[in-house]
Amino acid sequence: MRILVFGGTTEGRLLAHALAEAGQNVTVSVATPLGAEELGCAQRMRVLCGRLSAVQMKEMLEPFDLCVDATHPYATEVSANIRTACRAAAVPLRRVRRQASEIPAGSVVVPSAEAAATFLEGTQGNVLLTTGAKELHAFSRLERSRLYARVLPVCESIITCEREQIPHSNILALQGPFSRQLNEAMLQQFSIAWLVTKDGGAAGGFSAKVEAARSVGARLVLIRRPEEEGEDWQVIVKECLEQ
Known part of the structure; x- marks a missing residue:
């Protein structure tokens, strides 16, 4: 075959x-x-x-x-x-x-990156975006100094971050998935109040993000997975x- x-x-x-x-x-x-x-x-x-x-x-x-x-x-x-x-x-x-994850209590669940940005307009505090470089434009209405973009360590991602005027000090170019400990360290290092994510399941390290956010008191903004x-x-x- x-x-x-x-x-x-x-x-x-x-x-x-x-x-x-x-x-x-x-x-x-x-x-x-x-x-x-x-x-x-x-x-x-x-x-x-x-x-x-x-x-x-x-x-x-x-x-x-x-x-x-x-x-x-x-x-x-x-x-x-x-x-x-x-x-x-x-x-x-x-x-x-891929097996879907249970939605953690207290999560802000939205249908899209655009909806996540709309919600975050009415909030304060730093935002860690873990939804990929392709979604960055959806958050262009937010103050750039609030945004920390975790993207893949490839030229295309860095170029997208620069085009969207993400400060270089706020670009986290790393290859996941990440452990709970590393997620916690990033959330604490950059004083993150809001973690924007997709449900990547176990393979995408979703539970490690959830546990880290809960540990440091960051709120989760979850883009709902398509049916x-x-x-x-x-x-x-x-x-x-x-x-």
Whole structure:
């Protein structure tokens, strides 16, 4: 079976390596060089790097027997493109679903980054943004000195922070997930009153953020996870190997 995995997540890496180690031919498509670096290499596994349109995905899919969408739970546009491409190429699609977290008591739950920014306009205190560089523009209405952006340590993220006029002293370019202790240290170091996050689940270190915020008295602003259906990556691996 020829399998194409759209990955870049912990589950995508685990699934791809498990299939390759079991003798399956796996191609993994990731958006960035950082995703390729994290994926590593293995026999029977080929890695492709670059962002793709639905048309490009469709062309890539044509030689494959199965597609697995193992992208991030919040990557709704990418998942929509994958579904469109699979229908056009007549390739079966399986979706990996990351287990959602229990919403902590006292969290401010909002539907989007824009809604988070609207809420924060009526507050005081420093804000730690852990939602990624792509979401920074949504917070442009807030005073920049309040904003601390934790982003991936790649040029693209730094350029985005500069474009959004985040002070260089407020740019935290680090690769997660982070421990509770490191989260606590950051929250304390920068006197953070509000922690803006997505529900990245266990793989994204969500519980460590929650525990750290609770420990230092920071409030959580949680961008609600989009509703979706899917399966555990281990189920998909098992069924692929049984075919």
